[in-house]
Amino acid sequence: MPGPRLGGQFGRLLLLGVTAVDPARSDLLFERFISRERKEPPDIDVDFEHERREEVIQYIYRKYGRERAAITAVVASYRTRSSIRDVGKALGLPEQLVDSFAKDHFWFDERELRVGKLHELAASFGHDVPPRKLALWLELSEELMGFPRHLSQHVGGFVLTQGKLTRLVPVENAAMKDRSVIQWDKDDLDEMGLLKVDVLALGILTAIRRCLDLVSLRRGVPFGLHDIPDKDKATYDMICRADTVGVFQIESRAQMSMLPRLKPREFYDIVIEVAIVRPGPIIGKMIHPYLKARERRLRGEEIRYESEALKPALQRTLGIPIFREQVMQISMIAAGFSADQADQLRRSMAAWKRSGGVHKFEKPLIEGMLANGYREEFARQIFQQIPGFGEYGFPESHAYSFGLLAYDSSWLKCHEPACFLAAMLNSQPMGFYAPSQLIQDAKRHGVVVLPVDVTCSDWDSKLGSDSNFPVRLGLRLVGGLSEAGGQRIVAARGEAPFTGVEDMALRAQLDLKDINALAAADALRSLAGHRRQQVWEASAQQKAPGMLREAPIDEEAPELPPAHEGEEIFFDYASTGFTLRRHPVALLRPRLARMKLLSAEQLHDLPHNRRVGACGIVTVRQQPQTANGTIFVTLEDETGPINVIVWKHVREQQRDALLHSKLMAVRGVWQRDQDTGGRVRHLIAETLEDLTPLREGWAGTSGRRAGTSIEAAERLRRACTQRTQRIRRGRRKVKGNFQGFRFSSATSA
Numbered sequence: 001m002p003g004p005r006l007g008g009q010f011g012r013l014l015l016l017g018v019t020a021v022d023p024a025r026s027d028l029l030f031e032r033f034i035s036r037e038r039k040e041p042p043d044i045d046v047d048f049e050h051e052r053r054e055e056v057i058q059y060i061y062r063k064y065g066r067e068r069a070a071i072t073a074v075v076a077s078y079r080t081r082s083s084i085r086d087v088g089k090a091l092g093l094p095e096q097l098v099d100s101f102a103k104d105h106f107w108f109d110e111r112e113l114r115v116g117k118l119h120e121l122a123a124s125f126g127h128d129v130p131p132r133k134l135a136l137w138l139e140l141s142e143e144l145m146g147f148p149r150h151l152s153q154h155v156g157g158f159v160l161t162q163g164k165l166t167r168l169v170p171v172e173n174a175a176m177k178d179r180s181v182i183q184w185d186k187d188d189l190d191e192m193g194l195l196k197v198d199v200l201a202l203g204i205l206t207a208i209r210r211c212l213d214l215v216s217l218r219r220g221v222p223f224g225l226h227d228i229p230d231k232d233k234a235t236y237d238m239i240c241r242a243d244t245v246g247v248f249q250i251e252s253r254a255q256m257s258m259l260p261r262l263k264p265r266e267f268y269d270i271v272i273e274v275a276i277v278r279p280g281p282i283i284g285k286m287i288h289p290y291l292k293a294r295e296r297r298l299r300g301e302e303i304r305y306e307s308e309a310l311k312p313a314l315q316r317t318l319g320i321p322i323f324r325e326q327v328m329q330i331s332m333i334a335a336g337f338s339a340d341q342a343d344q345l346r347r348s349m350a351a352w353k354r355s356g357g358v359h360k361f362e363k364p365l366i367e368g369m370l371a372n373g374y375r376e377e378f379a380r381q382i383f384q385q386i387p388g389f390g391e392y393g394f395p396e397s398h399a400y401s402f403g404l405l406a407y408d409s410s411w412l413k414c415h416e417p418a419c420f421l422a423a424m425l426n427s428q429p430m431g432f433y434a435p436s437q438l439i440q441d442a443k444r445h446g447v448v449v450l451p452v453d454v455t456c457s458d459w460d461s462k463l464g465s466d467s468n469f470p471v472r473l474g475l476r477l478v479g480g481l482s483e484a485g486g487q488r489i490v491a492a493r494g495e496a497p498f499t500g501v502e503d504m505a506l507r508a509q510l511d512l513k514d515i516n517a518l519a520a521a522d523a524l525r526s527l528a529g530h531r532r533q534q535v536w537e538a539s540a541q542q543k544a545p546g547m548l549r550e551a552p553i554d555e556e557a558p559e560l561p562p563a564h565e566g567e568e569i570f571f572d573y574a575s576t577g578f579t580l581r582r583h584p585v586a587l588l589r590p591r592l593a594r595m596k597l598l599s600a601e602q603l604h605d606l607p608h609n610r611r612v613g614a615c616g617i618v619t620v621r622q623q624p625q626t627a628n629g630t631i632f633v634t635l636e637d638e639t640g641p642i643n644v645i646v647w648k649h650v651r652e653q654q655r656d657a658l659l660h661s662k663l664m665a666v667r668g669v670w671q672r673d674q675d676t677g678g679r680v681r682h683l684i685a686e687t688l689e690d691l692t693p694l695r696e697g698w699a700g701t702s703g704r705r706a707g708t709s710i711e712a713a714e715r716l717r718r719a720c721t722q723r724t725q726r727i728r729r730g731r732r733k734v735k736g737n738f739q740g741f742r743f744s745s746a747t748s749a
Contacts, residue, residue: 046199070182083141153181204409207424211420258277275399309334325397331345337368421447425476426474454518520575600640602639611669
């Protein structure tokens, strides 16, 4: 499934069915793609399913030949962590100190803070490093940043030539099999005017294709993208509620905060939504003017323009420039730029961080606009957007094509939530959220999720046959299980049902690593009982000598006590990264209530400016470069997510709790945005507390203290290790002790 992204030639490719974007309908700037003054090949970017992109790459090699096609290179420069590591090694500093300091470093740290942290780290590891050497480490690390480090392979930029490529540029074999790489950086190739086609990958394309296959299977008839209806009210209602976990492009914290304000009700609103939460409009301070313009339009008031001449360029965005093309159009209409100058401006926006050439346009742009009667404030505001677009700003063509995917994925999430969840899980890694958050969100929307089970799970997650179409999780979600092993399980089960763990291990030819991974993930429950019993069974599956490899072991299984709920949850997260049992925070709720920490559900309807406290598992930390030092944190408890805003001064004062907590309590002010009727809710943090140690309390009690999950696991591990050693020595009598519970089993030799 190719994506609908527009490159330089996609107006033509619309006719071939490669893209769904029609430039004639979307009022795109033609000079953005092709102009008389552009003496270069046009840009061509195509997005493919991320799981199948290698097929496309190899197709290009086969079609054009390795002598006429190669992937371009990229010069990778030193960044903060790589600079810290390489300089630290060169200075002979202790490896433990170098590794810890690099991992603990964040790009927003001030130099003074890092110096203090470095002295603390060195002392904590017991290293007596001279202060001058530490200062030199920091100084050289900062000096090295930005220098070339190595030549890397571009993600998918193909150079295609009519003749032999080696006559123009040096080519070498890539480290990856069956790939050739040009030894020049992609920007050098642009200067040479060589044709480059970007073969890019999008995970959402894989997810949508998988989802459509599942919908077709569930409905019993083929279902494709063309069957998704336009202007679906339920889908737009969901988008306006910011109920967009997993949806392409509009799932981030910033996007979800904007959705209730922008209130998309038609497709072009989604195009705006995709483009407006980007550095260009943010730095240019265009977001609030645009939202106010929307309010004026809803009240039936006239939209104001700086001049009527700009109306054709800005009418579709209510007089506010949002897209890169609009900056080009304004430069031509208001400043008198030629098409060639406007295209040079476009190129400088794309490369301003590398070459810094954008500022040469400041004077002619502003002076040209002033000469044509425009306000200086407006002229400077337009120029202010340009560096932001260089950071990351959308052309309208990209926003339009990504908007199509955003709407399609929204419709599938709204109307086919079970299929959507299964498809997203089967397409990992991708997107903004981990499987745990996707599963929790789906369960809140009524999707029934069934655990991984070797007796019925395939490698991929799938829909069950019940009337409510539950999602049966796939073996791919078991941490440490090889795909080959998982596929052999499915194949062996297809021949005949498994009669036990040993039968499965023998027929699927599983090694001990795969069997232990399945037991740790509670995936052998149907064959062996609860998790402790599974671990015991798995420990016996040792490879025997060749003649005895298929001989069964006739041994009576001991009856182990089941684990407590907290221990089960602990190991769910350890083995799969999520749990289908109670949310772990629910186990701590009585204690959190005594600490006056509220749940997301309790916070939901509280009035604006109420002082509150909350606690949850930290799922997201974000600090956009446009946020002026603010960090956005998402907590998750048993009732839903809690959005937290941490101002810069709080970040600096409470750094350790903010950046290292896995379970965090936040106290502050609960705010609800008045413009949206309170739909946008945030907790403004004042104090942060690391409650990660409370996770040890997940083990809970049941009549008597069970001990921590880690202690229980260690005892079981020791017992199983002893058993394995005895089995290897040929001893069939096994004794052990687990949590004070004696068990024994004896079989004939």
